Amino acid sequence: MAKSPKEDNNKQPPLPSPLRFSKFFQPNMRILITGGAGFIGSHLVDRLMENEKNEVIVADNYFTGSKDNIKHWIGHPRFELIRHDVTETLLVEVDRIYHLACPASPIYYKYNPVKTIKTNVIGTLNMLGLAKRVGARILLTSTSEVYGDPLVHPQPETYWGNVNPNGVRSCYDEGKRVAETLMFDYHRQHGIEIRVARIFNTYGPRMNIDDGRVVSNFIAQAIRGESLTVQSPGSQTRSFCYVSDLVDGLIRLMEGSDTGPINLGNPGEFTVLELAETVKELINPAVEIKTVDNTPDDPKQRKPDITKAKEVLGWEPKFALRDGLPLMEEDFRQRLGVPKAK
Numbered sequence: 001m002a003k004s005p006k007e008d009n010n011k012q013p014p015l016p017s018p019l020r021f022s023k024f025f026q027p028n029m030r031i032l033i034t035g036g037a038g039f040i041g042s043h044l045v046d047r048l049m050e051n052e053k054n055e056v057i058v059a060d061n062y063f064t065g066s067k068d069n070i071k072h073w074i075g076h077p078r079f080e081l082i083r084h085d086v087t088e089t090l091l092v093e094v095d096r097i098y099h100l101a102c103p104a105s106p107i108y109y110k111y112n113p114v115k116t117i118k119t120n121v122i123g124t125l126n127m128l129g130l131a132k133r134v135g136a137r138i139l140l141t142s143t144s145e146v147y148g149d150p151l152v153h154p155q156p157e158t159y160w161g162n163v164n165p166n167g168v169r170s171c172y173d174e175g176k177r178v179a180e181t182l183m184f185d186y187h188r189q190h191g192i193e194i195r196v197a198r199i200f201n202t203y204g205p206r207m208n209i210d211d212g213r214v215v216s217n218f219i220a221q222a223i224r225g226e227s228l229t230v231q232s233p234g235s236q237t238r239s240f241c242y243v244s245d246l247v248d249g250l251i252r253l254m255e256g257s258d259t260g261p262i263n264l265g266n267p268g269e270f271t272v273l274e275l276a277e278t279v280k281e282l283i284n285p286a287v288e289i290k291t292v293d294n295t296p297d298d299p300k301q302r303k304p305d306i307t308k309a310k311e312v313l314g315w316e317p318k319f320a321l322r323d324g325l326p327l328m329e330e331d332f333r334q335r336l337g338v339p340k341a342k
């Protein structure tokens with residue numbers, strides 16, 4: 001017989017194993033990272049695994065993530081890897097949930113938009129359900145895309161954004177906006193401990209070579225000796241944060257006391273054409289820069305206001321773009337098998 005909703009509400013959370021109360025038990029921090037085989041996720045895994053008190057569980061469906069990114073941890077006694085899609089429920093006893101799972105490159109999130117919005121909405125609901133059930137603190141990686149094509153510049157967290165509700169980017173930006181709503185509703189209604197980060201454009205080693213985002217495209221093109229494809233007009237701006245800075249911000253947010261939302265990004269702002277010129281100068285002065293068509297609803301400007309991150313987390317990025325690009329170049333050269341000419 002089906003249970004009434006009332007009976008379901010009375011369901012008790014599972015009791016922790018009695019071993020946890022044994023005087024010999026060493027309580028580790030058990031941490032779930034959804035999307036932990038992805039670009040940012042795998043760097044977060046590396047940082048969290050450095051702490052011997054942490055046990056890390058990665059759940060990933062490998063749509064854009066890859067086992068390659070975390071293969072150095074497979075077999076480690078404090079590490080577990082689960083092939084799992086967050087649109088399905090997951091039951092694991094953890095203390096922290098870093099909920100990153102979602103394709104983040106526009107070409108990938110637009111490839112199967114229905115799946116993208118399901119990942120953002122159902123995936124976040126599932127992870128909030130898990131957090132509620134096991135009493136875990138949960139951090140959502142939201143995005144600067146919640147500001148849409150912003151009319152306020154730079155963007156503070158108080159800005160509500162300028163988002164097309166039914167455009168080709170909506171599966172991602174509206175999806176993340178709903179995910180934020182769910183986080184705050186679970187917090188207000190059920191007292192769940194939440195943290196919300198709004199991540200701005202991030203780059204670094206392990207980005208997919210064919211990720212489609214601008215920094216990875218330009219670096220791969222420069223190494224291969226192909227023209228750099230600046231999507232018109234080229235005057236649109238972005239602010240690029242090196243991945244280790246970003247990961248540092250995520251951990252500070254998780255372990256701090258502020259729910260967020262908090263912008264995490266590097267306020268150094270560049271036009272896409274300036275980025276192309278910098279990549280050309282640093283990596284391959286012989287390549288051409290060509291202008292190609294853009295895609296609909298591309299934001300014309302983007303730069304984080306990080307006043308809140310500085311005040312609340314004591315965080316600000318350390319890597320300037322010119323410091324981070326060579327580190328990413330080295331990784332791309334290794335994976336493409338094209339060493340730097342002496």
Ligand SMILES: O=c1ccn([C@@H]2O[C@H](COP(=O)(O)OP(=O)(O)O[C@H]3OC[C@@H](O)[C@H](O)[C@H]3O)[C@@H](O)[C@H]2O)c(=O)[nH]1
Pocket residue numbers: 104105106142143144145199200201202212213214215217218229230231232236238272294295298299
């Ligand atoms: O080859 C390219 C690729 C991209 N671009 C341009 O570069 C700019 C940045 O594009 P990207 O695809 O790297 O990333 P976007 O800023 O559009 O979206 C990103 O925003 C923040 C994150 O949440 C996500 O990772 C992603 O959605 C855009 O103006 C785009 O038109 C090029 O000029 N050439």
